[in-house]
Amino acid sequence: MSGLTSDERQMAEVIVSALNLEHIQADSVDPAMPLFGQSQPGWGLDSIDALEIVLAIQQKYGVELKADDASVTRAFASLRALTQLVSERRA
Amino acid sequence: MNAKWQEHDERGTTLALRALRFAALALGRRVVRVVLYPLSLYFVLTSATTRRVSREYLARVLPHPPRFRDVLRHVFSFASISLDRVFLLTRSYPFKVVERFGPNATELARERGALLFVAHFGSFEVMRIGALHDHRLPLRIVLDVNIGRRFMAALAELNPEIAAGIIDSSKAGVDLVLKVREALDSRAVVGMMVDRVRAGERTVEVDFLGSRARFPASPWLLAAALKVPVIVVFGVWQGGDRYTAHSDILTEKIELPRANRDAELTRYVQAYADRLAAQVRRAPYNWTNFFDFWAQ
Numbered sequence: 001m002s003g004l005t006s007d008e009r010q011m012a013e014v015i016v017s018a019l020n021l022e023h024i025q026a027d028s029v030d031p032a033m034p035l036f037g038q039s040q041p042g043w044g045l046d047s048i049d050a051l052e053i054v055l056a057i058q059q060k061y062g063v064e065l066k067a068d069d070a071s072v073t074r075a076f077a078s079l080r081a082l083t084q085l086v087s088e089r090r091a
Numbered sequence: 092m093n094a095k096w097q098e099h100d101e102r103g104t105t106l107a108l109r110a111l112r113f114a115a116l117a118l119g120r121r122v123v124r125v126v127l128y129p130l131s132l133y134f135v136l137t138s139a140t141t142r143r144v145s146r147e148y149l150a151r152v153l154p155h156p157p158r159f160r161d162v163l164r165h166v167f168s169f170a171s172i173s174l175d176r177v178f179l180l181t182r183s184y185p186f187k188v189v190e191r192f193g194p195n196a197t198e199l200a201r202e203r204g205a206l207l208f209v210a211h212f213g214s215f216e217v218m219r220i221g222a223l224h225d226h227r228l229p230l231r232i233v234l235d236v237n238i239g240r241r242f243m244a245a246l247a248e249l250n251p252e253i254a255a256g257i258i259d260s261s262k263a264g265v266d267l268v269l270k271v272r273e274a275l276d277s278r279a280v281v282g283m284m285v286d287r288v289r290a291g292e293r294t295v296e297v298d299f300l301g302s303r304a305r306f307p308a309s310p311w312l313l314a315a316a317l318k319v320p321v322i323v324v325f326g327v328w329q330g331g332d333r334y335t336a337h338s339d340i341l342t343e344k345i346e347l348p349r350a351n352r353d354a355e356l357t358r359y360v361q362a363y364a365d366r367l368a369a370q371v372r373r374a375p376y377n378w379t380n381f382f383d384f385w386a387q
Contacts, residue, residue, distance in 0.1 A: 020349065036264065046293075047309065048347060050265040051272065051316040067269035076265045 004031055011083040018056035019049050031080040043079075050076065063089045112177045112245065120174075120184050120332070127174060131167040135159075141166060144381055151300045152375040168376035172214050172328050179216035180249040186332050188217050193339035196322050197226055204275035205320045207282040208310060208341065210367050213377040215282065217326035217334040231256040231274050233267075233283035268316055275319060282324070285310040285363065286380065288387045297361040300368050304385050306360050315345040321359075323366055327374045337370065 004012065004027070012026040024043060034042040036050070045053075053076075054065050063086050065072045075085035115123045135142060145165045149157035178184035199205060207230070209215045219230060236243055236259040247254040258270050258281065274281050286306060288294050294305040314321050325337040341363060347355050371378055 047264065047268050047312045048316040051268045054265070054269065065265075065269065067266050067273055069266075072269070073262065073264065073266045 004029070005083070007087055008079055008083045011086065012079055014056050014060050015043075015053055015079070018052050019045070029079065031083070032078050034078060035076055035082070053082075057086055061086050061090055112249065115174060115177050116181065116183065120178055123174065124171070127167060127170045131163060131170050134170070135163050135166050141381055144383055148378060148380075148384070149375065152372055152378075165376050165378070168328065169379050169381065172377065172379060175328070175332075176214055176216055177249060179214065179219070180246065180253065182220070184332065186217065186220070186334055188220055188334045188336050191335055191337045196338045196340050197228070199320050199340060199343065200228060200280045200322060201226055203320055203343075204278070204317075205280050205322045206271075206310070206314050206317070207280055207322050207324045207338075208285045208363060209282050209324055210286040211284065211379045212286075212367070212371060213325060213327040213374065213379075214334065215324065215326045217336050218282075218324050218338070229256065229279040231258055231279045231281050233258045233260045233271065233281060235259070235261045235289065237261040238289070268313060271313060272317055275317060280322075283310050283313075286367070286384075295356055295360040297357060297364045299364040299385075300371065302385055304364070305387055306364065308356060308360075311345060311356055311359055312347070315347045318344055321345060323363060325367075325370045327370065327377055329374070339366070341366070 008031045009027055012024070012029050012031075015021070016024050016026045021043075030041065035053075036043070036045050038044060058064055065075075071085060075081045114126075142162055145162045146157045149161050149165060153161060175184075175186070179186065200207075207218070232253070234243070234257050236257065238261070243254065243257070246257075256279075258267070258274060260267050260283075271281050288305055288307050293308040295308050295311070296303050296305050298304075299306075311321075320343045321341040323337075323339055323341045325335075327335045327337065329335055342359065345359060
């Protein structure tokens with residue numbers, strides 16, 4: 001069991017397909033693992049990926065993430081935090 | 092990882108901008124420039140570090156071994172360029188600026204937005220008074236507000252409008268990407284310094300003026316993320332009150348496929364370093380990185 005909620009799994013799939021990630025299994029990824037930076041274990045994403053994710057979220061969920069928003073910066077820490085923010089913003 | 096330029100930058104800013112700007116604006120450029128000679132001499136005589144880094148740098152670009160007067164000239168140029176920035180920012184002196192723009196650079200920036208890549212070389216501020224101004228292309232600068240705190244304070248006094256347009260890069264990451272995107276969406280062009288490495292920052296190593304040097308990776312990642320053209324600009328001081336504003340498209344789009352991102356990144360940065368080196372060799376005294384650039 002991966003401990004992913006269904007929302008988290010869906011978000012992981014959105015990210016994996018938007019970025020063409022081959023090293024991440026969307027259905028078994030650790031939701032608390034850091035998205036950015038070189039630390040292991042981690043997704044190892046960079047700022048190019050950040051913008052792609054923002055665009056993918058906009059397309060998939062209709063949620064627009066903007067600058068100068070501390071909760072957006074925090075949400076990009078992990079899959080779990082990001083999923084949480086997006087579901088809050090959708091509500 | 093050191094960040095010695097951070098100390099130097101503040102010192103230079105304090106010395107050349109803060110102490111002189113009141114006198115400069117009150118007395119005018121010609122009068123205040125007289126002060127620059129003794130000031131530069133004093134600075135060269137009292138700062139062993141400045142002498143050393145200037146000499147080491149000049150040895151790379153001059154056709155002869157650098158002498159004391161070359162170092163003095165280098166520091167004088169730095170002081171002069173710094174002082175001119177006061178007049179450029181307050182638009183209080185009619186500089187003679189010759190524009191050498193590559194084909195389509197301004198048109199491309201106007202149509203698609205663009206990132207302007209700048210080095211600590213000459214005075215980028217001259218870009219504001221030519222084509223950008225004529226084409227009503229607002230220019231916003233990405234700057235780490237924490238590092239350039241005193242510069243920011245001076246800028247806020249000299250030109251509040253430009254200061255208000257500064258995009259703070261102290262918190263890199265998603266927020267910066269989004270801010271730059273929003274600026275580009277509002278039809279601004281965005282300039283950023285691409286030669287100095289901040290502590291802990293990802294870097295790319297390339298050949299530059301005879302040996303390996305490291306440049307920050309983030310401007311290139313940003314340009315790739317935003318899918319906008321990269322335009323390289325150089326505002327070169329030609330002596331007296333003459334400047335040349337160079338601007339050229341480096342690439343219309345940066346593509347960094349995940350499979351060989353590092354190799355492609357190095358290719359772009361090397362292309363930039365080559366252009367910078369060509370400019371630097373033509374006008375060596377415009378170089379304003381007074382720290383051991385090759386050790387950063």
